[in-house]
Amino acid sequence: MSKPSIFVTRRWAAPAEAALSEHFDVTFNEADAPLSKEALIEGFASHDMAAPTVSDRIDADIIAAAAGGKCRLIANYGVGVNHIDLEAAAAHDLRVSNTPGVLTDATADLTLTLMLMLSRRAGEGEREVRAGNWAGWRPTHLVGRSMTGKRLGIIGMGRIGKAVAHRAHFGFGMDILFYNRSTIADGAGVNGRQVDSVAELCANSDYVSLHCAAAPETVNILDAAAIAAMSPDAYVINTARGDVVDEDALAAALTSGAIGGAGLDVYQGEPAINPAILAAPNTVLLPHLGSATAEARVAMGMKVVENACAFAAGNPLIDQVV
């Protein structure tokens, strides 16, 4: 019997590609370059399933073409699905799955990386050494701040928010505040205090870290008013999605010194970066590395395989989004 076909928009880690190929007739994007809308339409419509990533914009046209062709499942390689028009998928009776859980630790670790890099001015120091400008040790050189005992405010206390809070509280002795739409019991296991608004969180945190999903209700959840509530020493960290921060307001606050700095891994319109963000001082900017560990990237592929296999066998999806 022939295997079901699946269209994969980017190359994966070898073990995950091998596992997928065992069960499916796979078309990989051999060149591993971003695909045009036309190529996505062609690929989706001509396969039983498709496995896009966060860097593919799967809009209503692509969904309609996919549903009008062979495609019945979009098995996203990644947990965030804001790049997929979910309403269109539901309207066309296409199923969508994602890969939750397996990138929690990697993303939490990267959040702490950004917090530490900002606090200890590690980016500035690295640039200074590489430029040959280091004049030697002195008591006043690149003095940063300790994270110990400071307060971390988390927007979105889901899996990743909790993993960040756990590291910050138990690893660095940080006090945890959090904002979350639904109530979370028992201080989220970190003796945390839930607050009623993002502005209250911002006004009372030394670090504000975003971990909510990008959705219509979270677009610019960190807006100009919330940023204005932050103290001049406070830092913004974003490893969630660019859309959840008002980048122009953030850049203005960095430039005027209204806040202390920002560590960003995600951007609106990435890989393009808002020129105001690029020009702003006191930033650490990374290229969407949250899930970029060998372990997480293999596990993400395996999750796609599990979901696609369940679907092919007529079983419920393990990680159904739509």
Ligand code: DGY
């Ligand atoms: C995700 O899974 O949503 C990440 O942002 C991509 O690694």
